[in-house]
Amino acid sequence: MHDLIIRGGRLLDPETGLDSTGDVAIAQGRIVAVGAVEGAARREIDAAGLVVAPGFIDLHAHGQSIPADRMQAFDGVTTSLELEVGVLPVGLWYERQAAAGRVLNYGTAAAWVSARIAAMTGMEPEPELGFMGRATRERRWMDEVATDAEVAEVLRRVREGLDEGGIGIGLPSAYAPGTGVKEMSLVCSLAAERGVPTYTHIAYMSNVDPKSSIEAYTRLIGYAGSTGAHMHICHFNSTSLLDVERAAELVRKAQSLGLKITVEAYPYGSGSTVLGAAFFTDPAFSERTGRDYGSVQMVSTGHRFASRDELVAAQQEAPASLVLFHFLDVEVQPRHQDLLDTSILYPGGAIASDAMPWTLPDASVYTGDEWPLPAEASSHPRSSGTFTRFLRQYVLNRNTMPLLDGIAKCTLIPARVLEESTPQMRRKGRLQPACDADIVIFDAEALTDRADFRHMNRAAEGMRHVLVNGVAVVAGGELETAARPGKPVRR
Numbered sequence: 001m002h003d004l005i006i007r008g009g010r011l012l013d014p015e016t017g018l019d020s021t022g023d024v025a026i027a028q029g030r031i032v033a034v035g036a037v038e039g040a041a042r043r044e045i046d047a048a049g050l051v052v053a054p055g056f057i058d059l060h061a062h063g064q065s066i067p068a069d070r071m072q073a074f075d076g077v078t079t080s081l082e083l084e085v086g087v088l089p090v091g092l093w094y095e096r097q098a099a100a101g102r103v104l105n106y107g108t109a110a111a112w113v114s115a116r117i118a119a120m121t122g123m124e125p126e127p128e129l130g131f132m133g134r135a136t137r138e139r140r141w142m143d144e145v146a147t148d149a150e151v152a153e154v155l156r157r158v159r160e161g162l163d164e165g166g167i168g169i170g171l172p173s174a175y176a177p178g179t180g181v182k183e184m185s186l187v188c189s190l191a192a193e194r195g196v197p198t199y200t201h202i203a204y205m206s207n208v209d210p211k212s213s214i215e216a217y218t219r220l221i222g223y224a225g226s227t228g229a230h231m232h233i234c235h236f237n238s239t240s241l242l243d244v245e246r247a248a249e250l251v252r253k254a255q256s257l258g259l260k261i262t263v264e265a266y267p268y269g270s271g272s273t274v275l276g277a278a279f280f281t282d283p284a285f286s287e288r289t290g291r292d293y294g295s296v297q298m299v300s301t302g303h304r305f306a307s308r309d310e311l312v313a314a315q316q317e318a319p320a321s322l323v324l325f326h327f328l329d330v331e332v333q334p335r336h337q338d339l340l341d342t343s344i345l346y347p348g349g350a351i352a353s354d355a356m357p358w359t360l361p362d363a364s365v366y367t368g369d370e371w372p373l374p375a376e377a378s379s380h381p382r383s384s385g386t387f388t389r390f391l392r393q394y395v396l397n398r399n400t401m402p403l404l405d406g407i408a409k410c411t412l413i414p415a416r417v418l419e420e421s422t423p424q425m426r427r428k429g430r431l432q433p434a435c436d437a438d439i440v441i442f443d444a445e446a447l448t449d450r451a452d453f454r455h456m457n458r459a460a461e462g463m464r465h466v467l468v469n470g471v472a473v474v475a476g477g478e479l480e481t482a483a484r485p486g487k488p489v490r491r
Contacts, residue, residue, distance in 0.1 A: 002041040003027045003470060009047025009441060011035075013054070013431040014408035024052060026437040029469040033433060045465055047441050053407045054429050055438035055466065056387045057414040059199070059264055060084050060234055060352035062129050063383060065367050067358050069103035069486065073466050073473045074459040075353075075387045075449070076410070078438035079105040079428060079489060083199040084234040084354070085129060086111035086170025088118070090161040093127035094488055102486030103473050105428075105438065109170040109199055110161025112154065112187055116176055117141045119153035129357060130365065132175065133320025136276030143278070145180040154183065155190060162194050165490035167422045168232075172201035174239070177211075177278055179203075181219070188229035196421040196491070197230040197262075202239045205279055206288035213240050217247050221254040221261065230260035232417055235354050237343035238271040238327055242290055244342045251346075262417050264352035265343035267390045269328030269336060270453070272299065272356045272380040276319030280311055289327065297324040299356070299378050300363045321363045322356055324380060324453070344390065345400060350414040353386035355379070358457070371481055373457045381456055385449025388460040392448045403444070422491050437470035 006024040011034060023037035055078025061068070064082050072080055086109030087093045097106050113132055114125035120141040125131055136142065146154065158169060169191050173179060191198045202216035209215060216239070224231045233239075233251070240247040254261050275298075279285070285308065286292050293305040298314075299322040305311045314321075328336040343349070358366040358377045366377045381389075387410050395406035415429030427436045440463060447462030466474035471485035 002032065002037075002039065004043050004045065005037055005041040006045045006047050006052055006439070006441065009050050009052035011052050011431060012404050012407050014404055014412040015430050016432065017404070018431065019404050024431065024439065026467070026470045029437055029471075031431065031433055031435050031437050034431060045441065049443070050441050050464055051403070051444050052431065052439065052441050054411040054431050054435075055079065055440050055468065056410040057081070057429055058353050058355065059232075059350060059414045059417060061355040063355050063357050063379075064097070064106065064129075065357065065365075066100070066103060066369065067366055067373055067377070068355060068383065070371060070479055071358075071373065071384050071457065071459055072353070072355060073103060073479070074461075074463050075385055076440045076442065076463055076466065077104060077387065078440070078466065078468045079107075081106070081167070081489065082108040083168060084170055084201055085113060085132060085172050086161070086166065086199070087127040088114040088125035088157060088161050089127055089164065090166040091164035094165060094490060096127065098488065101484035103483060104468055104486045105489055106486055107167050107489030109168040110158050110166030111170045112158055113170065113172055113175055115154045115157035115161070116146065116179070118157060119150040120144070120146055130320045133274035133276050136274070136315070136319040142176050143178040145178060146183055151183045151186060155186060158187065158190060162196065162491070167418060167489060167491055168196040169198045171198040173203040174201045174205055174279060175277060177203055185223060185227060188223045188227040188231070191230065192228040197232045197417060199232045199234055201234050205239050205241060207242050207290055208288055213243050214246055214250070217250050221250060221259065224254065224259040224261050228260070230262070233261065233263045234352070235271065236263040236265040236346065236349065237340055238325070240343065241327055242339060244339050248342050248346055262348070262350070263343070263346055264350040264414070265346065266351065266353055266382050266386050267340070267344050267393060268382050269330040269340055270324050270326040270380070272322060272324050272354070272382075274319065275311075275321045275323050276315050281308070281315070283308070291327060295326040297326065299324060299380070300359055300361050318363055322359055322379070344394060348413060349409065350417065351387060351390050351409045352414065353382045355383035355386070358383070371479055372459070378456045381449070381451035381453060384451035384456065384458060385460045388447055388462060389449035396444060396447065422489060424489060437467055439467040441465040
């Protein structure tokens with residue numbers, strides 16, 4: 001007697017190349033059979049005419065809350081990881097997630113930037129994203145090279161985070177552009193020593209030298225080569241700006257030489273971050289990015305800035321507020337769509353959302369239990385529809401790749417980024433016996449994102465059933481509001 005049998009769906013498993021009609025049997029949170037399954041189950045799902053695939057793995061999700069999980073479930077995500085920034089203390093963060101209960105599987109990296117803030121300002125890290133934003137009022141950690149003693153303290157705190165189960169090192173170096181190369185090389189050497197990836201937001205986001213994106217990618221490749229670290233590049237699209245084609249050439253060459261470099265991207269021409277981010281205050285911001293300050297927009301109010309002075313004044317008042325940065329005009333300039341395609345279609349690259357927390361008009365983070373989310377809650381459309389948008393636009397509409405390959409970019413490829421250092425990821429991103437029963441069942445004809453920059457909290461459509469560890473979090477297209485089956489991903 002199985003717990004559940006999914007009957008007659010189109011089964012897709014990127015690792016084995018499976019693409020055929022069949023059944024999936026589940027017992028005790030694991031897949032126990034794939035193909036023609038005989039026998040009975042306590043429950044069955046009729047998947048005729050639907051796609052059955054591994055649940056999507058998001059390497060880059062900052063929401064990390066019940067509201068964020070619920071929205072991502074409709075986007076097909078079953079594992080949501082905070083890796084680019086990470087947190088400290090890592091152990092406390094895992095304790096809090098377990099106590100609150102999570103809809104999706106969850107995990108975090110150890111936060112280098114939190115360690116740097118602590119070492120250089122004396123502020124004790126708090127295990128959530130807003131800590132970095134609030135710390136921007138103390139600029140020394142952003143702008144200055146650390147002393148030898150401070151670097152030693154940074155490394156001590158990062159080691160502690162790894163010892164507590166962190167699944168790599170979050171390395172958002174763009175938020176601390178004053179960091180010295182010696183410190184960065186030591187952090188990367190620590191990653192190599194521990195056999196974990198760094199999840200890197202490159203140091204510079206600019207179309208022009210000096211301190212261009214290309215300089216930053218060249219440095220990153222140098223760190224990979226000189227230390228042996230696995231350097232995972234976060235949001236390849238937004239940090240490359242207009243130079244993504246050259247960046248892709250450099251990364252491809254480095255990979256061909258055997259360096260451990262991987263990439264991710266999301267299918268939008270707009271990014272999101274905290275208002276206090278250092279690159280907004282660069283006097284040459286417009287020259288370096290090709291955009292004026294009107295491209296920076298408050299998430300909570302929709303206001304676009306008119307000048308650098310206005311933005312700097314707002315930073316002083318509320319540096320942790322979330323903003324949008326519209327770095328490409330994909331709907332207006334066909335060339336910009338080509339640039340976005342370069343990052344999304346990069347061979348072997350993963351899809352990752354960079355999903356942000358849901359905030360209210362007063363800029364506070366919404367962590368309540370209301371579903372649907374409050375009408376006034378906002379974030380970024382990628383927090384609602386990254387994976388469904390990619391599959392609808394790039395795979396189902398434009399036919400840039402077979403569906404099986406598109407599913408791989410959402411499942412197997414991100415699992416492989418992690419599985420060498422985090423063995424439990426070998427049971428995810430696959431539709432095979434003995435793997436975790438993290439499974440999506442969707443209608444390919446109906447699958448689509450619905451969120452836009454006016455209606456950010458519209459859930460995606462087409463997911464008929466979403467299972468996390470064998471438990472339904474979406475059933476018949478409806479949210480199971482009491483479900484909390486998420487488990488930690490931890491070293």
